[in-house]
Amino acid sequence: MTEVDRARTVVPESGARRARALGGVPLPLLLPALVGLAFLLLPLLALLIRAPWRSLPQQLTSAEVWQALQLSLVSATAATAVSLVLGVPLAWLLARTDFPGRGLVRALVTLPLVLPPVVGGVALLLALGRGGVVGQWLDAWFGITLPFTTAGVVVAEAFVAMPFLVISVEGTLRAADPRYEEAATTLGASRFTAFRRVTLPLIAPGIAAGAVLAWARALGEFGATITFAGNFPGRTQTMPLAVYLALQNDPAAAIALSLVLLTVSIAVLAGLRDRWMTAST
Amino acid sequence: MTDIDETPAGLRDRGLPGEGLDARLVVDRGIFRLDVALTAAPGDVVALLGPNGAGKTTALRALAGLVPLTGGHLCLDGAALDRTPPEARPVGVVFQDYLLFPHLSALDNVAFGPRCRGATKAEARAQAAGWLARMGLTGHAGAKPRRLSGGQAQRVALARALATRPRLLLLDEPLAALDARTRLEVRAQLRRHLAEFEAVAVLVTHDPLDAMVLADRLVVVEHGRVVQEGTPSDIARRPRTDYVAQLVGLNLYRGQADGHTVRLEAGPALTITEDLSGPVFVAFPPGAVTLHRDRPTGSSARNLWRCEVAGLETHGDQIRADLTGTLPLTADLTTVAAAELGLHPGAVVWAAVKAAQTHAYPA
Numbered sequence: 001m002t003e004v005d006r007a008r009t010v011v012p013e014s015g016a017r018r019a020r021a022l023g024g025v026p027l028p029l030l031l032p033a034l035v036g037l038a039f040l041l042l043p044l045l046a047l048l049i050r051a052p053w054r055s056l057p058q059q060l061t062s063a064e065v066w067q068a069l070q071l072s073l074v075s076a077t078a079a080t081a082v083s084l085v086l087g088v089p090l091a092w093l094l095a096r097t098d099f100p101g102r103g104l105v106r107a108l109v110t111l112p113l114v115l116p117p118v119v120g121g122v123a124l125l126l127a128l129g130r131g132g133v134v135g136q137w138l139d140a141w142f143g144i145t146l147p148f149t150t151a152g153v154v155v156a157e158a159f160v161a162m163p164f165l166v167i168s169v170e171g172t173l174r175a176a177d178p179r180y181e182e183a184a185t186t187l188g189a190s191r192f193t194a195f196r197r198v199t200l201p202l203i204a205p206g207i208a209a210g211a212v213l214a215w216a217r218a219l220g221e222f223g224a225t226i227t228f229a230g231n232f233p234g235r236t237q238t239m240p241l242a243v244y245l246a247l248q249n250d251p252a253a254a255i256a257l258s259l260v261l262l263t264v265s266i267a268v269l270a271g272l273r274d275r276w277m278t279a280s281t
Numbered sequence: 282m283t284d285i286d287e288t289p290a291g292l293r294d295r296g297l298p299g300e301g302l303d304a305r306l307v308v309d310r311g312i313f314r315l316d317v318a319l320t321a322a323p324g325d326v327v328a329l330l331g332p333n334g335a336g337k338t339t340a341l342r343a344l345a346g347l348v349p350l351t352g353g354h355l356c357l358d359g360a361a362l363d364r365t366p367p368e369a370r371p372v373g374v375v376f377q378d379y380l381l382f383p384h385l386s387a388l389d390n391v392a393f394g395p396r397c398r399g400a401t402k403a404e405a406r407a408q409a410a411g412w413l414a415r416m417g418l419t420g421h422a423g424a425k426p427r428r429l430s431g432g433q434a435q436r437v438a439l440a441r442a443l444a445t446r447p448r449l450l451l452l453d454e455p456l457a458a459l460d461a462r463t464r465l466e467v468r469a470q471l472r473r474h475l476a477e478f479e480a481v482a483v484l485v486t487h488d489p490l491d492a493m494v495l496a497d498r499l500v501v502v503e504h505g506r507v508v509q510e511g512t513p514s515d516i517a518r519r520p521r522t523d524y525v526a527q528l529v530g531l532n533l534y535r536g537q538a539d540g541h542t543v544r545l546e547a548g549p550a551l552t553i554t555e556d557l558s559g560p561v562f563v564a565f566p567p568g569a570v571t572l573h574r575d576r577p578t579g580s581s582a583r584n585l586w587r588c589e590v591a592g593l594e595t596h597g598d599q600i601r602a603d604l605t606g607t608l609p610l611t612a613d614l615t616t617v618a619a620a621e622l623g624l625h626p627g628a629v630v631w632a633a634v635k636a637a638q639t640h641a642y643p644a
Contacts, residue, residue: 183380185367186345188397188445197393201384 044262051259052252059256067234068242069260075150075238076218079157080165083214086158087165088207092195094166095173096181106170113163120159121227128155128228152229153236157218164217165210172206173199209272216268220261299359301325302449302481306343307352308336315339315505316353321481321498323358323448328496329485332524336505337485338377341451344483345374357448357481368397373442375452379434381426387413387437388422394445412440416474432463432470439474450475452484456491468494489528493517501525519642520564531564532610535644543641549607551634552583553641560644567601569638570612573631574622584634590626593619600624604632 052059059065094106112120128135128146138144146152180202184194200207222240229236231245239261246254301322308315315336321327329337342348344355346367355362362370373394381390391409396402413422416436426434435455442450455471456464472495475482486492492499493513501509501516501524509521520526526533536545538557544550551563577585588606595601600619602612612632614622622630 177380179376179380180382182347182367183374183376183382184393184397185347186370186372186374187394187441188368189393190368190397193397198382202382 047255047258047262051255055252056256056259059253060260062253064233064242065253065257065260068237068239068257071150071153071234071237072219072239075153075157076161076215076221078154079161079218079221080211080215082154082158083162083165083218084207084211087162087210087214088169088200091166091169091173092199095170096178109166110163112160113167117160117221117223117225118227121156121224124156124159124224124228128152147228148230148232148236150229150235153225153238156224156228157221160221160224161214161218165207165214168210168213169203169207172203172210175206176202212268212272216265219264301358302483303354303356304344305353306340306355307350308339308343308348309351313339313505315343317500317502317505317507318353319344319483319500321483323480324478325498326475326478326482326484326496328492328499329483329502330489330492330499330528331487331502333487335502337487337502338453339505340502341374341453341483341485344449345372345451346370371445371448373445373447373450375435375438375442375450375455377454378458379426379438381429381434381437381441383426386423386425387418387429387433390426390437391441391444394441398445408444409440412444413437416440430463431459432467435459435467436470439471443474443478448480450478450480450482452482454486455484455495456486456488471495518564518640519562521562521644526564531566532570534563534608536561536563538641541636545608547608549586551639552636553639554636555641557641557643561641562644563639563641565634565639567611567613569634570610571633572602572612572614572618572622572624573633576631577633583636584639586632588630588632590624590628590630592626593624604630606632608632 090109094102094109125132125147127133128138130136130139130145130147135146138146146155176199180198181191181194184198185191189197219238220240221238222244225236225238226241231237231241233242237245239257243254243257243261246257301320303320305318306315313336317329317336317340319327319329319340329340331337339348343350346362346365350363357371381387382393385393388406388409391412392402392405395405395408400408410419410422413419416439418433418436418440421429421433421437426437429437435458439452439455442452452471456468459467468491475484475495484492484495486495496513499509499511499513499516500507501522503522503524509516509525511519516525517529520529520531520533523533534543534545534547534551536543536547536551538553538555538559538561540556540558541553542550543553543557543561543563545563553563576587586607588604588608588610590602591605592603593600594603596613598616599613600616602614602619602624604610604612610632622628624630
């Protein structure tokens with residue numbers, strides 16, 4: 001029957017409320033837990049300790065740093081936009097329609113999550129490179145070449161980041177009550193109108209979270225970018241590539257650049273704290 | 282401003298031939314099969330009444346086009362709707378928990394339908410404001426659904442469904458989400474709005490009181506089939522299934538009549554006042570049953586059975602006793618009588634019913 005009450009999105013009880021004080025924690029659990037915590041925090045701490053605080057303003061105001069940062073922000077934002085335009089409809093398709101092989105499609109969508117990014121870069125070269133499966137036609141018909149261009153950076157980042165958005169939005173869609181779409185339909189809305197005017201506003205928080213996740217992932221992208229787009233300062237050299245390069249000949253600059261990325265990451269985390277830091281149990 | 286009551290009351294009662302609803306809804310889901318015929322003239326309010334899982338909601342969803350028909354037909358005002366997608370049907374739905382869009386104000390919820398059906402934003406909002414005024418909700422036009430009380434949300438949902446000017450209004454358990462006090466008030470309002478509605482209204486409920494107050498005609502559905510159909514008073518007087526008998530609070534038996542005697546399928550014979558022959562139903566209210574600790578002597582009641590008390594519960598200001606024995610039945614008695622009889626589960630009593638208190642009718 002259809003009268004079954006659909007489970008509403010239940011806000012999980014705060015974990016802190018249910019957890020007990022630390023007093024009775026067995027040692028075999030407490031010890032590895034503390035080591036694990038230290039393992040995660042120590043590198044970040046080292047970054048702060050060894051930061052060239054005195055020369056930092058000068059490091060960060062250099063033209064290369066600004067160029068890399070600017071390129072990173074622009075390309076990560078563009079990659080997120082691409083992910084939104086293509087990923088939200090894809091998530092809707094996976095969550096709201098039933099077609100043969102949907103399970104396989106979902107598995108393929110999530111593949112870039114586990115695929116080594118370098119392999120992703122190689123695959124992109126074979127598909128969209130100048131002589132690639134699709135790339136040769138792009139070149140021949142439109143004169144478009146993606147590798148080693150800023151557009152190529154965006155493509156590489158979107159390839160890696162979009163699955164994060166799709167997974168996040170699909171989860172939100174599954175939790176949202178599909179009967180709102182039915183209600184819209186009975187009021188005369190086409191399925192697309194129902195999606196645009198009812199579903200989209202309802203899942204906006206999930207889309208925002210997915211977008212932030214995708215953006216953070218795109219910002220840190222290294223492997224696929226360097227493989228597909230190369231490492232040209234001002235054109236394809238994003239922050240992570242600049243950090244890696246700087247580490248070879250100017251460690252202080254690498255640390256400074258890393259601090260910038262760390263700051264951005266902390267800002268992202270702060271923006272998402274309501275979603276993940278409190279409600280995850 | 283829109284106006285729902287354009288049709289003069291006299292014209293509205295019986296529509297022209299071909300007007301109204303003519304449907305046979307067949308939905309086959311393997312283990313469950315719904316096969317329900319429904320007809321209604323414009324102005325009719327039909328209640329689909331039945332236990333949970335009977336298929337009422339499936340029937341409603343089929344009428345709205347949210348569930349495809351696997352057979353039968355669906356005609357509204359002479360036009361076949363079987364293949365029409367839900368967004369193109371002239372059908373309005375009030376969902377069980379209303380499903381007001383949480384991100385839109387009450388006004389925009391009501392304006393949603395007219396907007397989808399081609400009105401400009403300003404027109405749609407003007408129409409919506411008219412509907413909210415009609416529902417007495419002008420002061421809540423800007424409120425988001427979560428700030429509305431249950432009764433207000435119900436009226437917004439009704440306004441939203443009516444704003445598309447449907448030729449068929451569907452209401453799924455329209456009062457189920459309300460608490461007892463609000464329910465009384467909203468039921469009366471809903472009755473008034475349904476009486477004003479000039480097209481066909483079909484409501485689904487498992488509450489016999491809602492059905493009898495709101496509807497002109499009841500269609501009782503059990504296991505995907507129509508088991509009985511008629512006016513509320515007809516159904517209340519002449520139940521034809523145990524479920525209906527229970528709903529209207531009657532003891533119901535089926536048997537073979539021969540003159541004034543009915544040989545019941547349950548075992549014993551019953552004396553009735555009607556003169557009937559062939560298969561019949563016999564019904565009597567629990568209040569017609571008198572209980573005695575010992576076999577009454579010289580009683581005029583010819584219907585007398587030895588029973589055992591299976592259970593007791595308070596029922597209003599009375600005690601309702603469930604009895605098993607030669608004839609399973611329920612009896613109502615006052616608290617004082619129950620105490621004097623020393624009723625307790627397992628107690629043996631004699632139950633008597635006067636023939637004049639029974640009502641028999643052909644099965």
